[in-house]
Amino acid sequence: MRFSTKTRYGIRTMLEIAKAESQEGILQKDIAINQELSVKYLDQIIRGLKTAGLIINRRGKKSGYILTRPASEISMLDIHNAFEPGICVIDCLAKGFTCDRKGKCSAKGFWGTLNNKVVDYFKSVSLEDLRDNKVRLDQ
Structure with a gap:
């Protein structure tokens, strides 16, 4: 399982x-410099975060970005x-996925449980947790 670069860079941008x-x-240019991202690609990341209602421009175009709510209220799942x-x-x-083995697959429960654990972990970690280093890097 892999997470998209947009998700990974979205987390870095939010941090x-x-x-x-x-x-x-x-400023977007400062985010790009700090995270070593092209401004063009960062445009796409910023657009996704704005559309999701996670960030806004502080004072219109050419202004800095701020969070729309406290970092403690933004999860990695968001x-x-x-x-x-x-x-x-x-x-x-x-x-919407149609499986030919529907009703006879013994492994689906295993995968469903794993999926739920991943979702629960993403829900349990806030942006504040990452910002304040509450999530250990050596786990």
Whole structure:
């Protein structure tokens, strides 16, 4: 299972915004420099985060970005869902997927349980947890 670069860069972008100490927010060019991302690609990330209602421009165009709510209220699942329709560890669990083995697959319960654990973990970790280093890097 892999997470998209948009999800990964979305988390990094949200961390930059959460760490910004200025009430004016952080400029997109500064996020790009700090995270070593192209401004063009970061445009796509910013658009996804804005559409999801996670960030706003502080004072219109050419101004800094700020969070729409406290970092403690933004989960990793919120950020993930800004770019992906949901977490799905295997195709047969996806909405609309038609499986030829429906009703006879003994492994589906295993995959469903694993999927739920991944979703629960994404829900349980907040942006504040990452910003304040409450999630250990060596786990």
